[in-house]
Amino acid sequence: MAIRRGRGATVEDLDGNIYIDFFGGAGVLNVGHANPEVLRAAHEQLDDLTHALDFPTPSRKRLIEALLPLLPKELGRLFFGGPTGSDAVEIAVKLARFNTGRIPFVAFEGSYHGMTGGALSLTSGLPFKEEFLPLLPEVHFVPYPYCYRCAFHKSPGTCAMFCVSYLEHKLSDPHSGLGRPAAVIVEAVQGEGGTIIPPPQFLPALRALCNSYDIVLIVDEIQAGFCRTGKMFAFEHSRTIPDIVTMSKALGGLGFPISGVAFKEKLNTFPRGKHIGTFRGNQVAYAAGAAAIRFMVKNDLAGQALRLGEKMLAGLKEIERDSAIIGEARGIGLMLAAEVVKDKATKEPAPEQAAEIRRACHRRGLLIEVGGHYFNVARFLPPLILTDTLAMKGLDIFAQAVKEVERSRPKRKR
Ligand SMILES: Cc1ncc(COP(=O)(O)O)c(C=O)c1O
Secondary structure, X not given: OOEEEEEEOEEEEOOOOEEEEOOHHHHOOOOOXXXXXXXXXXXXXXXXXXXXXXXOOHHHHHHHHHHHHHOOOOOOEEEEEOOOHHHHHHHHHHHHHHHHOOXXXXXXXXXXXXXXXXXXXXXXXXXXXXXXXOOXXXXXXXXXXXXXXXXXXXXXXXXXXXXXXXXXXXXXXXXXXXOOOOEEEEEOOEOOOOOEOOOOOHHHHHHHHHHHHOOEEEEEOOOOOOOOOXXXXXXXXXXXXXXXXXXXXXXXXXXXXXXXEEEOHHHOOOOOOOOOOOOOOEHHHHHHHHHHHHHHHHOOHHHHHHHHHHHHHHHHHHHHHHOOOEEEEEEEOOEEEEEEEOOOOOXXXXXXXXXXXXXXXXXHOXXXXXXXXXXXXXXXOOOOOOOHHHHHHHHHHHHHHHHHHHHHOXXXXX
C-alpha cells in the first residue's frame, strides 16, 4: 500500500481508502498521526534551527527537562544518539564495554534490538542475521519467560523463574561457555519477538542476578516505552531500576529521527569525543519529542493505554475462545497480540494463516503487524489516542478476518 496521509489513529492510502491503524508506525505514533500540538512545536523549530550537531540548544534543553523527571532519579545521565533505535543500542553496548572492560553479552531468545552491527548481534532472530555473522563476538542467548512456549516445559504455576536460574547456572558454571558478561540486555516486554509479557518477578530477579555478578543491566524501552504498556516505561511495572535504558521510536514525537540512552552516573566515564556523530541530536526531533512528552503527561496516555488495553484484551480473549486458530491472546496496555496456531492443543505455529489474517484485515480497512518467533503472532501497537469506537471497530474487523481465514483452512484429519 502507498500511504498518503495519517490523522490520529487512521491512515489514508493513495486511492483515498481509510484504514484504522493498529500498527502505529511500529510503536512510533503514540500521540497519534499529525498530532497538532506536536506538529506546532516541530514547525516552530523548523523556522529557528534545524541542525547543530550535538551542541547545547534550547530545544535539546527542553527535551532533557521533559525527559528527566519521567525517569528514576538514578538514571540522571542522558546521551542522544543518531536517528534510529539501533543507534541507542550501540551506545549502550559501548558504555557497558567501556565501563566493565569485558566482551561477552547476554541477550534473550526472541529479542529484537535493531539492524546495525552491535544491535543485530543482540537480536536473536536468525532470519534477520544469518548471512551477516559474525558481528559482536560472544553474545549468548538465554530463554525469555515466554510462558506460552516455555523452553523448560514449565507452566507459570510451577516455574519459580527458571529463565533466571538458568542464567545463574550459566554465570556460575565454569563449563557453561559464558565468560563474565559486560551486560545483560533485555526488553521489559518483548515486542517483535511476539509481544511477550514476562511475569512481574522476572525483571527484579534479573536485577538481583546482575547485582551479584556486577553486570550492567540494559533495558531496551525502544518499543515498550512512552506509555505504551500503561506506564511511562515498561520496567516500572516491576519497580526495577536498570543501569542503562535505551529509547527511540515515540521519543521523536511523530517519527522525527532521534534515539537516546539514560544511564547511571557511575557509568558516565567516557572521555570527551568518545561518542560523536553528525546527526546526534535532531533539533526538530528534540522539539517534537518534548511536545509529545508534554502531551502524554497532560492527557495521561499511560492511563488511557491501561484502560483501553484492558477492554481490548477482553475482546481479544473472546476471539481466542471462539476461534480454533488463536492459541493465545495477550497484552499489556496497548501492546496486544494474538498468537496464530494450526491447532490449539499442539500449538503448532501458523505463519501462513497469520499473514492471511493480516491481508484480510487490510482488505477490510485495518492495519496490523505480524511478528513472533515463527512470524505467527498478529500484533497491535495502535496510537494511544485511539478512541473506544475505533478500537472496537478494529477488533470487530480482526474477528471477521480470523473467521474468514479459519473457514478457508484445510480440514485436518483426526
Ligand atoms: C525493542 C527494540 N529495540 C530496538 C529496535 C530498533 O529500532 P530501529 O528500527 O529504530 O533501529 C526496535 C525496533 O523495532 C525495537 O523494537
